Amino acid sequence: MTAAECAALGGIYQGDYTNCGSSPCEAGACCDGLVCTETRRFECTGLNLFFPGVTCASNPCAEPTIATPHAAGQMQSPNQWDAGADPMIETAPGSRIWTITFSGLTVNGRYEWKVTDGTWTHNLPSANSWFYASAAGDSTLTYDSNFYSDGWSPTRDRLGVSVDAGTWTAVGDFLSELGGADWNNADPHGAMAPQGGGIHKLEVTGLPAATYAWKAVKTGTWDSISWDARSVNTANWQFTVGAATDTVAFWVDGLVGRAKVEVTAAPEYCLGDLNCDGQVAFSDINAFVLYLSNTPAWLTTYPGCPLKNGDINDDDSYPGFGDINPFVTLLSTSSLPIICP
Numbered sequence: 001m002t003a004a005e006c007a008a009l010g011g012i013y014q015g016d017y018t019n020c021g022s023s024p025c026e027a028g029a030c031c032d033g034l035v036c037t038e039t040r041r042f043e044c045t046g047l048n049l050f051f052p053g054v055t056c057a058s059n060p061c062a063e064p065t066i067a068t069p070h071a072a073g074q075m076q077s078p079n080q081w082d083a084g085a086d087p088m089i090e091t092a093p094g095s096r097i098w099t100i101t102f103s104g105l106t107v108n109g110r111y112e113w114k115v116t117d118g119t120w121t122h123n124l125p126s127a128n129s130w131f132y133a134s135a136a137g138d139s140t141l142t143y144d145s146n147f148y149s150d151g152w153s154p155t156r157d158r159l160g161v162s163v164d165a166g167t168w169t170a171v172g173d174f175l176s177e178l179g180g181a182d183w184n185n186a187d188p189h190g191a192m193a194p195q196g197g198g199i200h201k202l203e204v205t206g207l208p209a210a211t212y213a214w215k216a217v218k219t220g221t222w223d224s225i226s227w228d229a230r231s232v233n234t235a236n237w238q239f240t241v242g243a244a245t246d247t248v249a250f251w252v253d254g255l256v257g258r259a260k261v262e263v264t265a266a267p268e269y270c271l272g273d274l275n276c277d278g279q280v281a282f283s284d285i286n287a288f289v290l291y292l293s294n295t296p297a298w299l300t301t302y303p304g305c306p307l308k309n310g311d312i313n314d315d316d317s318y319p320g321f322g323d324i325n326p327f328v329t330l331l332s333t334s335s336l337p338i339i340c341p
């Protein structure tokens with residue numbers, strides 16, 4: 001609202017560029033990958049990283065967020081949360097990856113921690129991070145300050161651990177649409193399947209077109225990895241489904257400390273459905289013969305039917321006789337009818 005509207009309500013105008021959030025007018029550096037622009041906090045959106053009070057002159061998007069990382073937290077002894085006691089060691093000069101191993105921990109115990117600069121002046125993530133000790137009571141923590149454009153997030157400041165948390169759930173407001181309960185962090189509809197190497201995945205279809213939010217959590221807890229961090233209070237991650245036929249794939253990498261969500265639209269064709277009735281069956285044989293022998297007549301008979309439907313071997317060459325044998329194979333080796341996606 002304007003200053004006048006605010007005054008009419010008896011309020012105190014907080015100034016331009018403010019909203020109902022905590023400190024939205026704060027200026028700083030906004031990093032879109034390695035590209036830096038100076039913005040207000042509320043203007044730095046999406047997966048971009050915001051460094052309050054920082055200008056682009058120091059090139060914050062290319063430099064490690066913390067150049068002298070230390071690990072501080074509940075795993076330290078004798079004093080927990082000692083910002084300067086446990087420096088992390090760079091794996092190789094210039095690697096921008098630092099590690100530290102703690103041992104003598106509670107077997108399979110859970111610990112909260114942060115990366116500090118040796119003091120409490122700069123630390124991350126904003127909420128505490130977390131890890132679990134191994135069955136031998138140790139754990140190696142990693143701080144990776146490199147920027148990655150590998151499709152996973154966070155794109156920098158990844159916090160790695162040597163012990164995967166175990167079972168993971170994709171939790172969010174999409175779960176009720178799947179028959180579960182929204183934001184139930186133990187909902188079986190959100191259970192992610194282990195893919196090996198600490199990676200877990202859930203793939204779903206049938207979500208009505210809408211924008212949803214999610215995050216990956218250790219099942220039954222709020223220990224999470226999202227686009228912003230591995231922490232006890234990660235940000236929600238939005239994704240948009242365009243149609244119920246879209247496939248949504250949720251991924252988490254519990255060791256590296258990264259996650260991603262991929263929405264894939266169903267293909268706009270159906271290989272083998274030559275009469276465009278939504279399924280592949282023997283009733284497509286005559287249509288396929290017409291398709292090959294007189295394509296213009298086929299187009300007239302089945303208006304709007306994708307020509308690609310006849311590209312049975314999916315080599316993007318069609319119409320062509322090379323698809324005859326694949327068509328015979330498709331019909332003779334499949335359980336018919338095949339319902340189009």
Ligand SMILES: [Ca+2]
Pocket residue numbers: 173174175176177182
């Ligand atoms: Ca819902």
Ligand SMILES: [Ca+2]
Pocket residue numbers: 272273274275276277278279280281283284
């Ligand atoms: Ca058909």
Ligand SMILES: [Ca+2]
Pocket residue numbers: 310311312313314315316317318320322323
């Ligand atoms: Ca073909």
